[in-house]
Amino acid sequence: MTVKEPRATEEERVAVPVGEAGVDREELPLDVRVEFWFETFPWFPAFTTGLGAFVLGYLGLFAVAVAGSLSLPEGNLPVRAGFLFYNAHNVVVTGLTTALPDGIPLTMNYLPMVEHTLLLRFYPAVVLTVASALFTFFRVPIRRSMGATLATGMAIATGYVLIALAGTFAFSLQVDNILYQPSRAGTLVSLLCYGLFCGVGGSLCGQAVIGAVSGE
Secondary structure, eight states: OOOOOOOOOHHHHHSOEETTEEOOGGGSOHHHHHHHHHHHSOHHHHHHHHHHHHHHHHHHHHHHHHTTOSOOOSSOHHHHHHHHHHHHTTOOEEEEOSSOOTTOOSEEOOGGGSSOHHHHHHHHHHHHHHHHHHHHHHHOOOSSOHHHHHHHHHHHHHHHHHHHHHHHHHSOEEETTEEEEEOHHHHHHHHHHHHHHHHHHHHHHHHHHHHHHHTO
């Protein structure tokens, strides 16, 4: 009769004693590392970090608009601030109509109308990177882990782009017989890229801070 040995726990697999130290997670086989991250990574908190980054980014821009620091057209300021937030991600706002009156454009881009255009272009990336770094520091306090970095980027990007796609329906503006909304195709491509690159970059920054704090 063969006695089946009990399966090692994740902690035992990830920290196998070697003298007084444990085996570094990155030294484990690839399949073990992938399984570990799928089972233990805090996916939902990372996903909600992406959601929160979009909401906070918009609210911050809206607060600046309310303070009168942005030269936006009058009327429906919450929607126009949302359009500017999408424009800052290089997403164009398009108008849908069957009859185009003279003098009404089919697209809206508020970036050339406001001051500090360059700062606004960097604004979404800064918000996302800081959010990712804070998430890594407080929820995944691990040094030099590519698995954590990629997982953070994917989860944050997913949350960021999903709420942005929902926002393309919420941010709508009717001008005569034209309905303006952010481009959904542009939103999907652009904000997914923002989420991935800034999510990964922020995670690397968070890991660097963890390494500096631990003195390693």
